[in-house]
Amino acid sequence: MESRWDVLSAVGAITCAWLLLRVAWGVARGVYVYLLPQARRGSPWLRAQGTWAVVTGATSGIGKAYAHELARRGLDVVLISRNLSKLELEAKEIERLHGRRTRVIQADFTGGLQIYGDIEAQLQGLEVGVLVNNVAMTYGSGVLRKLLDCENPAKITADMVNCNVLSVVQMTRIVLPQMVSRRRGVIINLSSVASLRSIPLLATYAASKAFVRSFSLAVATEYRPLGITVQSVSPFVVSTNMTKHPTPGLLIKLPEDFAREALDTLGLSSDVSGCLSHALQVLLMPVVLPQWLLHSRWGDQILLKVFSWLMDSRK
Ligand SMILES: NC(=O)c1ccc[n+]([C@@H]2O[C@H](COP(=O)([O-])OP(=O)(O)OC[C@H]3O[C@@H](n4cnc5c(N)ncnc54)[C@H](OP(=O)(O)O)[C@@H]3O)[C@@H](O)[C@H]2O)c1
Ligand SMILES: *[C@@H]1O[C@H](CO)[C@@H](O)[C@H](O)[C@H]1NC(C)=O
Numbered sequence: 001m002e003s004r005w006d007v008l009s010a011v012g013a014i015t016c017a018w019l020l021l022r023v024a025w026g027v028a029r030g031v032y033v034y035l036l037p038q039a040r041r042g043s044p045w046l047r048a049q050g051t052w053a054v055v056t057g058a059t060s061g062i063g064k065a066y067a068h069e070l071a072r073r074g075l076d077v078v079l080i081s082r083n084l085s086k087l088e089l090e091a092k093e094i095e096r097l098h099g100r101r102t103r104v105i106q107a108d109f110t111g112g113l114q115i116y117g118d119i120e121a122q123l124q125g126l127e128v129g130v131l132v133n134n135v136a137m138t139y140g141s142g143v144l145r146k147l148l149d150c151e152n153p154a155k156i157t158a159d160m161v162n163c164n165v166l167s168v169v170q171m172t173r174i175v176l177p178q179m180v181s182r183r184r185g186v187i188i189n190l191s192s193v194a195s196l197r198s199i200p201l202l203a204t205y206a207a208s209k210a211f212v213r214s215f216s217l218a219v220a221t222e223y224r225p226l227g228i229t230v231q232s233v234s235p236f237v238v239s240t241n242m243t244k245h246p247t248p249g250l251l252i253k254l255p256e257d258f259a260r261e262a263l264d265t266l267g268l269s270s271d272v273s274g275c276l277s278h279a280l281q282v283l284l285m286p287v288v289l290p291q292w293l294l295h296s297r298w299g300d301q302i303l304l305k306v307f308s309w310l311m312d313s314r315k
């Protein structure tokens, strides 16, 4: 009898120690990645990766913020998105504010495989140190709907896979060889908190983001020994056109603040939320919105409520 209790209390003690260790590890990692300025790699490290940064979807939201922040830290920037007049405007703005060189490439990432020959040709001869795979689309700003409830499901799902998934793989394929031959370089892939669980009413988007995160982590492991830093960034809500510009605050970040904080974590972890506020939200997610609840029969209703609560704070 006596010895049975001994065994049980030993099991209890080991379990407690294990849980405590996990919590301590999580806290220590959070402090190291987000709160220790001494740990940060700094601009000289970033500039040593190569002269140019390439940002896809660079004319608004998070991509635009990354482009500005990278220029501020001393890199020349290639901006890629669809609208030439927006591209030229943004490029001028970067040159004016940060005094760096810029180039623009007009491309529509819903176009599939055929667009990459042109992008590759235009990047020829540039020493690309940083690639930010940022471009992505949803059903529309703030739109949630079932798979078949779109106007043209065949087109929008193909567009989404081309824009969110194929672009990441192809852009990486284009810049990785020169990075490998120089044994340095950074690839940042914008995933999303939506990659952490499948999300009803955003099925294709969430699955595309899970692809980006899974792909990134695997490639990070493959190319780490060759000096390449790969990071997957999975934000919660950032106030952009995609989310219909909700009012920034404790939970919702401005893109400029987000890009600055996220770039500070570069080289410290290959899988981040990007900022402290979003990291804490990810930590709390299993408590606030557990997987079983999201995938229960009330899942889509609950999601609509959460979303409209977030959107109610819109300006
Ligand atoms: N905002 C959030 O809360 C949030 C949360 C998690 C993850 N993310 C991720 O963060 C990234 C950026 O999101 P965002 O909110 O900044 O988006 P956004 O404000 O909608 O900006 C999208 C950018 O991509 C360009 N673009 C859109 N479709 C394109 C296409 N087919 N071909 C080429 N360029 C295209 C747009 O410029 P043009 O219109 O001129 O082409 C624009 O510069 C995405 O990967 C998104 O999944 C965002
Ligand atoms: C490009 O953006 C400008 C400025 O936002 C807008 O006026 C113009 O209509 C856009 N062009 C296209 C082809 O969408």
Ligand SMILES: *[C@@H]1O[C@H](CO)[C@@H](O)[C@H](O)[C@H]1NC(C)=O
Residues within 6 Å of the ligand: 060, 140, 141, 241, 242
């Ligand atoms: C915002 O997104 C909508 C589509 O959701 C698009 O029509 C519009 O041009 C975008 N606005 C800007 C400023 O990018």
Ligand SMILES: *[C@@H]1O[C@H](CO)[C@@H](O)[C@H](O)[C@H]1NC(C)=O
Residues within 6 Å of the ligand: 133, 167, 168, 169, 170, 172, 173, 187, 188, 189, 212, 213, 215, 216, 217, 218, 219, 220, 229, 230, 231, 232
């Ligand atoms: C981003 O995706 C590309 C492929 O699309 C991959 O090669 C790269 O390692 C990924 N990087 C990160 C940080 O996810």
